[in-house]
Amino acid sequence: MRLHEYQAKEVFADAGIPTPDSQLAGTVEEAVEAAASIGYPVAVKAQVHVGGRGKAGGIELADSESELRDAADAILGMDLKGYRVERVLVEAAVDFVDELYVGVTMDRGRGRPVAMVSTRGGVDIEEVAAEDPDAIAREHVDPAFGMHPFQARKAVYEAGVDRDVAGDVASILRTLYQLWDERDGSDAEINPLMITSAERDAADSASDEREVIAADAVFNVDEDALFRQPELAEMEDEAGTGDELERKADEYGFDYVRLDGDVGIIGNGAGLVMTTLDLVDYYGGDPANFLDVGGGAKAQRIANALDMVFSDDNVESVVFNIFGGITRGDEVATGINQALEQFDEIPKPVVVRLAGTNAEEGMAILNEELVTVEDTLEEAVKRAVEYATTEAEA
Amino acid sequence: MSVLVDEDTRVVVQGITGGEGRFHTEQMLEYGTNVVAGAVPGKGGQEVAGVPVYDTVQGAVREADADASVVFVPPAFAADAVFEALDADGLELVVAITEGIPTQDMSRVYRKLEETDTHLVGPNCPGVITPGAAKLGILPGNVFSAGRVGVVSRSGTLTYQVVDNLTQRGIGQTTAIGIGGDPIIGTDFVDALALFEADPETDAVVMCGEIGGEDEEEAARYIGEHMDTPVAGFIAGRTAPPGKRMGHAGAIVSGSGTGTAQSKIAALEDNGVPVGDTPEEVADRVEDLL
Secondary structure (H helix, E strand, C coil): CECCHHHHHHHHHHCCCCCCCEEEECCHHHHHHHHHHHCCCEEEEECCCCCCCCCCCCEEEECCHHHHHHHHHHHCCCEECCEECCCEEEEECCCEEEEEEEEEEEECCCCEEEEEEECCCCCCHHHHHHHCHHHEEEEECCCCCCCCHHHHHHHHHHHCCCHHHHHHHHHHHHHHHHHHHHCCEEEEEEEEEEEECHHHHHHHHCCCCCCEEECCCEEEECHHHHHHCHHHHHCCCCCCCCCHHHHHHHHHCCEEEECCCCEEEEECCHHHHHHHHHHHHHCCCCECEEEECCCCCCHHHHHHHHHHHHCCCCCCEEEEEEEECCCCHHHHHHHHHHHHHCCCCCCCCEEEEEEECCHHHHHHHCCCCCCEECCCHHHHHHHHHHHHHHHHHC | CCCCCCCCCCEEEECCCCHHHHHHHHHHHHHCCCEEEEECCCCCCCEECCEEEECCHHHHHHHHCCCEEEECCCHHHHHHHHHHHHHCCCCCEEEECCCCCCHHHHHHHHHHHCCCCCEEECCCCCEEEECCCEEEECCCHHHCCEEEEEEEECCHHHHHHHHHHHHHCCCCEEEEEECCCCCCCCCCHHHHHHHHHCCCCCCEEEEEEECCCCHHHHHHHHHHHHCCCCEEEEEECCCCCCCCECCCCCCECCCCCCCCHHHHHHHHHHCCCCECCCHHHHHHHHHHHC
C-alpha cells in the first residue's frame, strides 16, 4: 500500500524528520488560504500515486496569489499519467543549495534491508542506479540488530555528503530505517532531501548552520503486514489511484491488472495466470487482463472474478484456467454456474479448463450449456482466442 | 533416490488443528507420507487424523522422532513457527506453505537460516513431493509420477501444469520442489539445482521461472558453470507490461531490462538451457534431453 506524499510527510514529521510547512487543498480557494498561512513562495504538488510528477506538470512553484491560482487551477482535475488529480499539497518552497537522496528498502537478493544515500538527489534515482551505481552508497542492515549508528555515518561519508550536514543526514537515515522497520515499510524514500543555503537561514534564524529538510516523502507499506499497522491501514486513501476496474479488484481482493486486449483471463496462481496470458499471445490473441483468484478460492470468489471480467467492455471472450492444488474444482465449477445462471444470455463466451484437485467433481457439476469445456490449457486458450476474434467481427 | 524427502521422512505438521492443516494432513497421509506428529501450542495430547499432537516442535522431535516439518500456520504467526522449527534440534527440512508472511519477518527468518544447516522451502509455496514416496505440502499428488526428472519452480500451479505435461507423455519425476514466489525465500533455484546435480537418479531438470528479480539469471550462470545434468527451462510473464505487479511479490518488471522474461530466457539459453515457449514445448525439450 502506498501512502500519498502528504501522509508520508505526516509520518516522517511525527518521527522527527524535518519537513516544510504544508497543507492539503481540494479547491483553488483552499489552496489560496493554505498559501496565505504558509507564506510565499510555495510549491503546489499533485497528490497522486505516480512517479515523475514534476516532469509531467504535476508540480508548480508560485510566488504570488495569482500564480498560485493559475497553478492550482491547472493541476486540480488534471489527468496525470491516467490518474485524476483531486487534491494538491501546498507547501513552503525551500531555498536549497543541494539535493540528496536517502532511502531504505529490502534487498530481496540478499534477504536483508539496505539503506542508501546519494548526492545525486532530485532526479530519477533508478536512472542513477542504472547508469552510475557507484553514485549510491549502500549499507546492508542485519535485521536482528537494526541499523547501527556507525552504519548511517559510513553511508553518509561514503556518499560524499557535505561535512556541514553529514551528522544531520546520518540521523535522518537512522530515523528513516527505524520507521521502515517499525511500520513495516517496503520502501521509504526522501528524494530530494534538500540542504538549505546557510545565508538565508542566517537572516531568518540568526544561525549560519545549513539545514536538511525532506522536500518529498515516499512510504510504501507491506500489504501483508497491515494487520499489525492499524494506523497506516486507516490511511488507505484511494483518491487519485487506478481505474474503476482496478478499484473494484481491490474491493474483491484480487490481484488484477488491466491490459489492452480482448481475451479475459481468470486463473489461480500468478505463474499459471501469466503463462495463460503468454499463451493467448502465442496463439495470436490479446490478453484483456491478468486476474489471479489466489489459492483456495470458494464459489463466491469465482463468481466475483467473472463479474470483474464481464465489467470490462473490451472483453470478447473469457478463459478460465484452474489447476487445483489447494483450490478445489467443485468450488470453482459451483462459482462459475452461480455467476452464469443469473444471466438470460451469457454476455460473452466462456471457456473453462479445470485440472488438479477435485477436477472430476467440478466437471460433473459444471453446466455445459453455459460454457465451453476444454481438456488442455492449449485447447482452452486457442478456443478463447477464436471466440474473441469471431465476437469482435460480429 | 530423490532429494529432500523420501518414504522415510518423518513429518511434523505445525498448525495441524487448523482447517488447512487438518485437510492437507489427511491428503498427505492418503498419499503415503509418514506424518508422525502435529505441533500446536496448547493442543498437546489431542489427535488429528490419528496423528498425535504436541505443544511444541521440540516435543514432536523428541517424542515422535520427526525430522521434517510442514508449516500451515496463519501469516501473523508463521514466522514464529518457522523460527521454532529452525530452533528444534533434528529437523533437516522445514516447508512453509503459508502465504502472506510479512517480508520483514522473512528477512529475520533468513538471517536465522544462515546459522543453521536446515533446509527451508518456501514460504508461499506448494511444497515438495517425491512421487510415490511422500509429499510435504498441498500439491495434488495424482498429477505427479515417479521417474528421473527433477522439477523446481517459483509458482505452484505452474508446477502442476508443467508436471502434468511431463506425466502425460510418460516422463516421471524424482522430486518436484515449489520454492515459492515471495521476495525472500529459503531454498532458491541455485540450492535446488545443486541438490539435483548431486542426485545420481536425476537425469534432467526442469526449471520454471517468471519475471521479476534476478534469481533466474543467477541460476543460469550456476548451470553454465557447475552443472553436468541437463536443464530445460520455462519463463512465465513474456506479455507482462513494465511497471505492473503481477501477483507474486517478485513478479514485477522494472522496465530497465533486468528481470524481464526476455533477459531471463537469454541468460538461460546462453548457458545451454533450452527454453520452451509453452508448457507443452518444455516437455518436448525434456524429451530431447533424455
